[in-house]
Amino acid sequence: MKTKHHIPSEVLSAYSTGSLPEAFSIIVACHISLCDQCRAEVEAFDTIGGVLIDNEEMANIDLNSFEKTMKLIDKQDNSHLVPSLKSNDIYPTPLKNYFGGSVENIKWKSVGGGIKQAMLLNNKEASARLLSIPPGAQLPDHSHKGLEMTMVLQGSFSDEIDSFYRGDVELGDDHLTHTPKAGMDEHCICIAATEAPLVFNSWLPKLLQPFIRI
Numbered sequence: 470m471k472t473k474h475h476i477p478s479e480v481l482s483a484y485s486t487g488s489l490p491e492a493f494s495i496i497v498a499c500h501i502s503l504c505d506q507c508r509a510e511v512e513a514f515d516t517i518g519g520v521l522i523d524n525e526e527m528a529n530i531d532l533n534s535f536e537k538t539m540k541l542i543d544k545q546d547n548s549h550l551v552p553s554l555k556s557n558d559i560y561p562t563p564l565k566n567y568f569g570g571s572v573e574n575i576k577w578k579s580v581g582g583g584i585k586q587a588m589l590l591n592n593k594e595a596s597a598r599l600l601s602i603p604p605g606a607q608l609p610d611h612s613h614k615g616l617e618m619t620m621v622l623q624g625s626f627s628d629e630i631d632s633f634y635r636g637d638v639e640l641g642d643d644h645l646t647h648t649p650k651a652g653m654d655e656h657c658i659c660i661a662a663t664e665a666p667l668v669f670n671s672w673l674p675k676l677l678q679p680f681i682r683i
């Protein structure tokens with residue numbers, strides 16, 4: 470199924486410049502391994518950012534020109550970007566590094582109601598975890614203190630916003646109140662990144678600054 474819910478450009482550019490907390494970068498890396506559209510956008514940000522850093526004179530070129538940008542992209546070495554994946558593999562390659570490449574290493578813990586979670590990363594900036602929700606089960610009400618980003622790896626969930634399938638990303642902040650419910654067909658497995666409450670707003674304003682001033 471084609472991805473419907475993408476990652477905002479501001480977040481993709483922060484990923485490209487390395488200013489996104491690692492927990493969120495994992496999701497971006499996973500998403501762009503599944504989504505050609507967002508991967509192309511990250512490649513464009515990488516190219517433009519690299520050009521500006523490498524050669525300030527180049528900053529004078531018209532970066533709005535699609536043609537010029539595409540020419541720059543052609544020349545770029547994208548070998549550091551993650552490869553595309555076979556769709557039968559639910560855990561994208563960037564994620565596998567966090568559990569040693571083997572699903573048997575995932576340390577699932579029951580959190581009640583048949584819901585399980587496995588912490589992948591937890592530092593002072595943000596945390597990332599896997600969630601497994603039984604078919605038809607509803608996540609308990611949870612408040613958002615800061616930014617939360619969720620991507621579906623298997624199955625689906627629906628909330629007041631929309632339905633989300635493999636590769637779809639939902640971005641929520643403290644204004645979003647939602648009650649996600651897993652689809653009926655299979656366990657919904659997601660990866661979720663949550664900003665640590667203490668650093669709320671520390672990187673978001675930077676994100677909203679224009680990446681390049683033209």
Ligand SMILES: [Zn+2]
Pocket residue numbers: 472474475476500504505506507508
């Ligand atoms: Zn996308």
